[in-house]
Amino acid sequence: MKISTKGRYALRMMIDLAEHDDGGYIRLKDIAMRQGITLKYLEQIIPQLARSGLVRSCRGNNGGYMLTREPEEYTVGEIIRALEGSLAPVACITENPNRCPRQEECATLEFWEGLWRVVNEYMDGVTLADLTEKHACRTQQDEEGRDAGLVRGTKTI
Amino acid sequence: MKISTKGRYALRMMIDLAEHDDGGYIRLKDIAMRQGITLKYLEQIIPQLARSGLVRSCRGNNGGYMLTREPEEYTVGEIIRALEGSLAPVACITENPNRCPRQEECATLEFWEGLWRVVNEYMDGVTLADLTEKHACRTQQDEEGRDAGLVRGTKTI
DNA sequence: TGATATCATACTAAACATATAGGAAAAGAG
DNA sequence: CTCTTTTCCTATATGTTTAGTATGATATCA
Numbered sequence: 001m002k003i004s005t006k007g008r009y010a011l012r013m014m015i016d017l018a019e020h021d022d023g024g025y026i027r028l029k030d031i032a033m034r035q036g037i038t039l040k041y042l043e044q045i046i047p048q049l050a051r052s053g054l055v056r057s058c059r060g061n062n063g064g065y066m067l068t069r070e071p072e073e074y075t076v077g078e079i080i081r082a083l084e085g086s087l088a089p090v091a092c093i094t095e096n097p098n099r100c101p102r103q104e105e106c107a108t109l110e111f112w113e114g115l116w117r118v119v120n121e122y123m124d125g126v127t128l129a130d131l132t133e134k135h136a137c138r139t140q141q142d143e144e145g146r147d148a149g150l151v152r153g154t155k156t157i
Numbered sequence: 158m159k160i161s162t163k164g165r166y167a168l169r170m171m172i173d174l175a176e177h178d179d180g181g182y183i184r185l186k187d188i189a190m191r192q193g194i195t196l197k198y199l200e201q202i203i204p205q206l207a208r209s210g211l212v213r214s215c216r217g218n219n220g221g222y223m224l225t226r227e228p229e230e231y232t233v234g235e236i237i238r239a240l241e242g243s244l245a246p247v248a249c250i251t252e253n254p255n256r257c258p259r260q261e262e263c264a265t266l267e268f269w270e271g272l273w274r275v276v277n278e279y280m281d282g283v284t285l286a287d288l289t290e291k292h293a294c295r296t297q298q299d300e301e302g303r304d305a306g307l308v309r310g311t312k313t314i
Numbered sequence: 315t316g317a318t319a320t321c322a323t324a325c326t327a328a329a330c331a332t333a334t335a336g337g338a339a340a341a342g343a344g
Numbered sequence: 345c346t347c348t349t350t351t352c353c354t355a356t357a358t359g360t361t362t363a364g365t366a367t368g369a370t371a372t373c374a
Contacts, residue, residue: 001244059320060372107288122275131264216351217341
């Protein structure tokens with residue numbers, strides 16, 4: 001039940017892009033410095049975000065990356081799924097065609113589907129904006145929020 | 158975000174033990190046959206359930222395994238955790254001492270803790286009894302239940 | 315033309331997943 | 345006591361994934 005570094009670093013890059021947005025492109029080198037992750041590794045991860053349309057890139061001098069939408073228009077779910085693929089906890093849910101011979105009598109299938117749904121609902125209930133610095137200040141005042149984990153964002157998909 | 162075969166097979170063994178409970182010990186060989194999993198692999202998994210006190214074992218002739226409680230007194234969460242360990246989606250939540258240097262300013266930590274909580278709450282909201290044959294018949298009549306995944310069991314921890 | 319950035323691809327070491335295999339130890343039947 | 349049957353323990357094998365590192369090509373702008 002682990003999230004890999006690719007998904008986690010992708011999320012941190014998106015937060016970094018949101019927090020350092022100045023209207024222009026942001027160099028990956030700067031993100032790597034701030035986040036303490038090697039440039040080369042991030043170079044391998046961020047193309048997946050670009051391919052999914054979550055960021056826009058520009059090569060060459062003064063090139064870099066920028067968000068394509070406002071932070072509150074991203075759910076964390078779509079960011080993580082862009083790198084981790086489906087978040088299905090067991091393969092037999094998403095295999096196509098679904099070819100497990102015990103599928104009919106399998107008592108656990110429904111349980112795993114429910115887990116899948118719960119995970120997606122939580123992740124799609126938090127927006128990128130919820131994780132940025134400004135929002136963090138707001139939730140810091142809300143002591144209850146710290147204990148209970150993140151509450152739902154404004155956006156629901 | 159995958160559950161390994163160990164966790165999944167452990168759950169299926171527990172369901173099998175619940176459904177074939179006749180008051181005596183049940184041989185692992187029979188479980189292996191019914192579940193279509195090799196005996197040798199299950200032999201490696203079930204000791205973890207025994208060590209956690211979820212099943213009782215007896216060696217020798219007429220030996221085998223049996224549940225230590227009623228099916229409705231097990232949550233799926235404790236069964237899965239017995240094999241998968243903590244279901245924390247990122248290591249920095251459970252590492253002791255929690256030694257990530259960015260811990261203070263990390264915007265994502267709270268998010269991952271929330272995910273962890275949601276996963277545990279879902280899993281602890283379903284009991285072993287909810288996954289057994291009798292219960293399955295009941296939910297089959299409830300067509301809404303099929304679409305929505307499993308609803309909470311009777312037991313809440 | 316040169317500096318600077320993204321982009322594409324190959325490689326690697328270590329860990330993990332998914333088993334398989336061999337035999338020891340215990341318990342009961344005869 | 346001996347035999348059979350079962351759990352129990354540990355070692356080995358194999359393939360995949362993870363988490364990076366490395367090398368160089370391609371695009372953009374001054």
